[in-house]
Amino acid sequence: MQVVVTGGLGFIGSNLVSRLLQLGHDVRVLDNFSTGHERNLESDVGHSRLTIDRVDLTDAALTVRAVGSADIVYHLAANADVRDGWKHPRKDHEQNVVATHNVLEAMRVNSVPRIVFSSTGSVYGATAVVPTPEDAPFPTQTSLYGASKLAAEGLIQAYVEGGVISATIFRFVSILGPRYSHGHVVDFVRQLLENPKQLHVLGDGTQTKSYLHVADCIDALVMHLTPSQKLAIFNLGVDATITVRDSIGWITSEMGVSPELQFAGGSQGWIGDNPLIHLDITAMRATRWQPRHTIRDSVVETTRWILANQWVLERTK
Amino acid sequence: MQVVVTGGLGFIGSNLVSRLLQLGHDVRVLDNFSTGHERNLESDVGHSRLTIDRVDLTDAALTVRAVGSADIVYHLAANADVRDGWKHPRKDHEQNVVATHNVLEAMRVNSVPRIVFSSTGSVYGATAVVPTPEDAPFPTQTSLYGASKLAAEGLIQAYVEGGVISATIFRFVSILGPRYSHGHVVDFVRQLLENPKQLHVLGDGTQTKSYLHVADCIDALVMHLTPSQKLAIFNLGVDATITVRDSIGWITSEMGVSPELQFAGGSQGWIGDNPLIHLDITAMRATRWQPRHTIRDSVVETTRWILANQWVLERTK
Numbered sequence: 001m002q003v004v005v006t007g008g009l010g011f012i013g014s015n016l017v018s019r020l021l022q023l024g025h026d027v028r029v030l031d032n033f034s035t036g037h038e039r040n041l042e043s044d045v046g047h048s049r050l051t052i053d054r055v056d057l058t059d060a061a062l063t064v065r066a067v068g069s070a071d072i073v074y075h076l077a078a079n080a081d082v083r084d085g086w087k088h089p090r091k092d093h094e095q096n097v098v099a100t101h102n103v104l105e106a107m108r109v110n111s112v113p114r115i116v117f118s119s120t121g122s123v124y125g126a127t128a129v130v131p132t133p134e135d136a137p138f139p140t141q142t143s144l145y146g147a148s149k150l151a152a153e154g155l156i157q158a159y160v161e162g163g164v165i166s167a168t169i170f171r172f173v174s175i176l177g178p179r180y181s182h183g184h185v186v187d188f189v190r191q192l193l194e195n196p197k198q199l200h201v202l203g204d205g206t207q208t209k210s211y212l213h214v215a216d217c218i219d220a221l222v223m224h225l226t227p228s229q230k231l232a233i234f235n236l237g238v239d240a241t242i243t244v245r246d247s248i249g250w251i252t253s254e255m256g257v258s259p260e261l262q263f264a265g266g267s268q269g270w271i272g273d274n275p276l277i278h279l280d281i282t283a284m285r286a287t288r289w290q291p292r293h294t295i296r297d298s299v300v301e302t303t304r305w306i307l308a309n310q311w312v313l314e315r316t317k
Numbered sequence: 318m319q320v321v322v323t324g325g326l327g328f329i330g331s332n333l334v335s336r337l338l339q340l341g342h343d344v345r346v347l348d349n350f351s352t353g354h355e356r357n358l359e360s361d362v363g364h365s366r367l368t369i370d371r372v373d374l375t376d377a378a379l380t381v382r383a384v385g386s387a388d389i390v391y392h393l394a395a396n397a398d399v400r401d402g403w404k405h406p407r408k409d410h411e412q413n414v415v416a417t418h419n420v421l422e423a424m425r426v427n428s429v430p431r432i433v434f435s436s437t438g439s440v441y442g443a444t445a446v447v448p449t450p451e452d453a454p455f456p457t458q459t460s461l462y463g464a465s466k467l468a469a470e471g472l473i474q475a476y477v478e479g480g481v482i483s484a485t486i487f488r489f490v491s492i493l494g495p496r497y498s499h500g501h502v503v504d505f506v507r508q509l510l511e512n513p514k515q516l517h518v519l520g521d522g523t524q525t526k527s528y529l530h531v532a533d534c535i536d537a538l539v540m541h542l543t544p545s546q547k548l549a550i551f552n553l554g555v556d557a558t559i560t561v562r563d564s565i566g567w568i569t570s571e572m573g574v575s576p577e578l579q580f581a582g583g584s585q586g587w588i589g590d591n592p593l594i595h596l597d598i599t600a601m602r603a604t605r606w607q608p609r610h611t612i613r614d615s616v617v618e619t620t621r622w623i624l625a626n627q628w629v630l631e632r633t634k
Contacts (some may be wrong), residue, residue: 086479089425093418097468101410108406124455125474137452138441140548141474151414151468157442157458162403162588231457271479 001225002070004028004112006057007077008035011179012118015214016074016221018044023222025215030055030066031077038317040179055097060106067106072114072225075103078149080182082122083270085144095146101155108164117176117222119153121210121235121279122146131280134171134233155199157239164226166282170220173237173279176298177214179304181312184244185299189268189306196257202269205245205261209277210237213301220289235279238291247299254303265280318542319387321345321429323374323420324394326353328496329435332531333391333538335361346552347372347383348394354632355494374416377423383488384423389431389542395466397499399439400587402461404589413465418472425481433541436470436488438527438596439463448597451488451550460589474548483544487537489595490554493615494531496624498629501561502616504542505568506623507630513574519586522562523576527554530610530618552596555608564616571589571620 003020007013008029013036020027021044029041029052044050055066057077067073079095100117107115123146124132125139141147156167174183191199220236252259268274281291293301306312319338325346330353337344338361346358346369361367372383374394384390396412417434424432441449442459458464475486491500508516535554557634569576585591598608610618623629 048518085475089422090418093414093472097410097414101407105406135454140550141471142478144472145474147468148469151464154458154464154467155410155454155461158402158461158464161459162461232579233457235418 001025001072002028004030004067004070004073006073006075007036008052009033009038009040010076011181012175012214012217013074013076014040014179015177015218016076017041017050018056019218019222021047021049025049027051028053028070030057032056035181039311045169057102058094060102062166063102064106064109066111067103067110069110069253070112072116073103073107074110074221075100076115076118078118079145082143082145083273086271089144092144092148093151096145097151097155100152103158104155108159112165113155114166114227116168116221117152117156117170119149119169120146121171121237122170122274123150123153126274130276131278132235133280134235134283143271160231165229168224168227168232168234170234170236171279172217173210173212173277175214175217176211176302178301179214180302180305181315182229184247185251185302186306186312188248189255189303190256192252192257192259193313196255197259199248199259199261200250201244201261201263203244203273204263204265204267205243205248206267207244207269207273207276208241210241210279211295211298212237212291213298214291216291220284223289225286234284235281236293237279237281238295239281240295241278242295250296250299253302254300255307318342319345321347321384321387321390323347323390323392324353325369326350326355326357326405327393328357328464328498329492329531329534330391330393331357331496332535333393334358334367336535336539337368338364342366345370345387347374349373352498354531361426367535374419377410377419380419380422380425384420384427384429386427386430389433390420390424390429391433391538392417393435394437396462398482399460399462400590403588405537406461409461410468413462414468414472417469421472421476421481421506425476431483431544432473433449433485433538434469434473434487436466436486436521437463438488438490438554438594439591440467440470440488447593448553448595451552451600457544460588471487472544477548483547485541485549485551486549487553488596489534490527490529492531492534493528493619495618496531501564502568502572502619503614503623505565506572506620509572509574509576510568510630513572514576515579516565516576517579517581518561518565519559519581520590521580521582521584522560522565523584524561524586524590525558527558527596528556528612528615529608530615533608537601540604540606551601552598554596554598554599555612556598557612558595559612567613567616568620571617572624
């Protein structure tokens with residue numbers, strides 16, 4: 001198949017590209033090189049079935065040309081910086097809503113029939129229903145990031161109803177694994193490399209979250225290359241949660257350090273941080289998919305990968 | 318209070334402006350004059366406490382200046398043309414999402430502490446839960462209009478969580494009454510004035526909907542001038558539904574005509590038309606509010622108003 005992957009140089013995108021090439025597909029990466037990096041695809045660059053285009057998806061006309069003809073678009077390009085939303089209150093909207101609209105219009109113009117989209121468990125805001133199923137009570141948004149992904153989901157759903165495309169929307173928990181570049185594991189490893197005796201932690205350490213290994217995530221993404229229904233919406237996560245303290249224990253043990261922990265305090269790490277994220281994955285389990293990595297394995301493997309690829313610490317400073 | 322009303326020359330906006338002036342408030346209307354009309358405020362134009370500014374709210378810088386200082390913004394400006402979304406697939410987004418974001422940023426910059434927003438029952442898409450409460454299962458979007466209002470709601474909610482504003486979001490059914498200019502009553506009256514013997518009807522006549530009188534709507538809006546909580550979300554409608562056939566009966570009876578009915582067929586009037594809209598208004602009823610007009614009264618009064626104000630038919634051709 002002819003597959004377009006937006007954000008294909010990013011953490012999840014590049015893992016998807018590698019898998020799609022292994023599966024024999026032709027892959028065209030569209031990426032703005034802002035947080036993505038060709039180094040993520042160093043094992044694949046030069047592959048005869050891979051092309052990489054530098055494109056700004058907030059430019060409608062460029063996006064129409066860049067998407068061109070294809071069988072499917074995996075639209076993973078996004079500003080995934082939940083924490084810093086209020087430092088630039090328009091960025092989530094531009095990168096996540098305007099870009100998605102441009103991709104959808106490009107698909108309409110080019111008659112590309114299918115999209116798979118990476119949404120987020122953040123669209124459930126601070127829902128009272130945990131584990132949270134896809135049909136949880138209509139949530140309210142607690143972050144600019146969540147609001148932008150909700151808006152993008154709504155656009156995709158309207159384009160499905162309009163008969164333009166079929167779609168699968170995945171709502172992810174946080175993802176870990178090789179090529180990870182953004183989030184608490186990178187923050188902690190960086191701090192501990194600089195000073196193994198002290199670790200600053202946002203919140204009070206009791207924030208409870210779920211983490212999925214990127215390989216399990218990619219398993220799910222490639223299962224949806226072809227449509228089973230016009231519109232499908234699935235949570236992607238694992239049937240377990242950990243606290244920030246658990247994660248700290250595994251990371252420090254892996255690094256062989258025993259830092260003093262300094263907690264910033266409060267139940268939230270930042271404005272809009274949901275102190276409890278745990279998605280109900282019953283629906284996705286009812287298909288052939290199931291996660292094969294424990295959260296502990298994911299945290300440990302991610303720590304090892306960062307230690308072996310410290311260029312990622314330089315890039316995300 | 319210093320009140321800004323965006324879309325204050327429109328159907329609902331102008332009714333709100335008249336009421337706010339009666340209540341003694343200072344009112345500043347921001348309107349782009351695209352579907353709104355000064356004629357809607359002819360009884361109020363020249364009032365010492367009313368100013369009307371022509372502003373394009375899709376222009377961020379202009380919006381910051383236009384909003385200026387105020388105690389509250391009633392943000393009613395919108396593209397409310399659900400039916401023709403696919404004729405211009407970016408218009409709902411620009412008029413309803415970008416404009417709302419600009420208004421929110423203008424409020425942040427100008428320290429305006431409160432917004433009341435007109436959302437829509439369309440955000441519930443084709444929900445299976447009818448009457449539909451505010452916490453219905455997380456819906457999927459069926460129109461570009463619904464998706465745009467959902468996106469605007471999400472932005473407002475994120476700004477509330479960010480501590481920028483307090484907000485009340487009202488999800489309206491269709492509104493009827495004086496100054497009505499857009500929707501099935503105007504379509505039917507226009508057709509019947511041109512040819513009393515024949516009436517073309519979208520869908521099959523069984524579409525079932527709920528309609529609220531604009532005076533009841535304004536009662537609810539002005540109850541929320543001051544916040545009772547940081548974020549409130551309320552459906553606004555009535556505890557009854559009618560079919561398109563009911564409405565046709567009342568309109569033709571009021572006009573003294575007996576047309577042959579020609580149905581386009583299908584359960585939907587247009588793509589994304591929800592053949593059954595009935596909101597649960599239990600939450601709003603639990604406050605002091607209740608609707609005082611029946612749907613029949615609203616349809617009849619609207620028909621009479623259009624017949625007495627046929628300039629509205631010219632404007633909306």
